[in-house]
Amino acid sequence: MDLGIVREIGPQELISHGIRPVGDRVSLRARERTPGSITLLTLRGASSEVAIDTMRAHPEHAVFAFIEAEALWSRAPDEPWLQIEAGLVIAAPGIARGLRCQGRWSATLALVPRAAMASFVSALPEDAQLFTERRLLDRAMQDFVEGLLDADERATAIERYAVEQLIVEMGGAILLDRVGAVSGHGSPRAVLRDRAIAVISQQCGDPGLTPTQVAREVQSSLRQLQLVFAEADNSVAGEIRRQRARLARSLLVDSRYDVLSIEQIAQRAGFQSPMSLRRALDEAYRTTPRVLRAQRRA
Template structure:
């Protein structure tokens, strides 16, 4: 049977803090944050499957971080394999980063630092998770590290079979007796092992050119998710993806712009969008620039004028006078 905890019976203003405390005490220590804590709703449930457990979550978007200090406070020493049922979430761990949507699978290690952001524009997040003790998977940890924070499409092959199993487990585990749940735990380990092994073998067979393209897409996604970090740059990006700065620059050859140029362009585009949004009219220009990683008003104003032919203030005034148009 599922053991369920829900914020439904908690006063609205206390729900987020209550949920964060439950997760840190009953699951593992984590730093949770929410852009709208007063509107938070969350429900979590766990079921025993013999040598492992499965959990399911339905909650408002939030950010969850596991730092080295939090890991030292408590670590279940598990691999956690999630099937996202609804919503959109981004995970970074062990020099990898990915964004997954409904139907995708994703693996992470509770013993390593991680950062998981559930996107508000994706709506409520619902996920089913296999909580796998490290010793139940017959795959070497150094191989599994290659799959951490990597999107595993759940619409084909063994991954589709595993995703269907996890969805059925969430929907029907409450109907099963303890001995049946233990047998389902064995099935879960076998399917998870087969799915992960298939993706490891497939990765080994990918040509170098295709691996480079996959890595480049991961780097582009990482840049998008970290535009607001003023420290974002080639050294940070290279370190997070376990490559040299020189190798990073080589990846960008033929892209039409350097790494730094891409970061600058995307920051400017985000600033331009925000400057044209009526609901942000009360926000200072420098606040918007800082939100997207620009360090000072002079440098931002100069970069914006070079890109769009107007100062940020002029662009905002022009946008307020009529519908927003993209600047060539």
């Protein structure tokens, strides 16, 4: 498959993605683009029913789905139909539901490896979540993905790489924005912790990042920030180390960074030395840089 082009795909190829139209007269227009490890899909149709099970078709991928419909119903297996509103669906484990759409409708999906998402939040949500209130960031991601699927130009290798990285960054930022707000239940202390984690996630590659600098970025005292993290059995320094370990792991399992030495990986991930990198990987994953690369090659 040429990863640089957009393809019109039919029912059998949709089924390979875990999407199956229900009924003989269902007519869907579907397009696909696969930049790297990410799969982008768009579906458009009239009143119809669709069964979706990306958990089997893409078991290692999280799903960001942007759904527009005049009227929409959804159900889990062996459950009744429930009317829902259109909006953004975040499903870290994938989607396994039926959708019944009335009138003109469209769905735009970005399937992103969960391993890439794990570097942005401390824990991925276990269930699919629907957000009907749209925000600037998820609208921007939807527009970006739809633009990629509407364009027929072939992407160069550099463009494919850039698209993959941008979608990972946008998806990760949406997780920080949406999942953090849900897990924090709106409490000021949890919101402060989420803001600090967002800063750490964005800046962990800077070897000069310290707890004091994080506190300054979120306009808090270091003591207050340390107390907030302690409530979650964590520390600011521990979160910085964890985020750096996740960044290093993502570089070590990506073949595009095989040209970098372990020392260069450590530098990119914000560690002062390869020994600091090894200690952090052992603490977070009980593994070593050499083992991670060997497993990926195997």
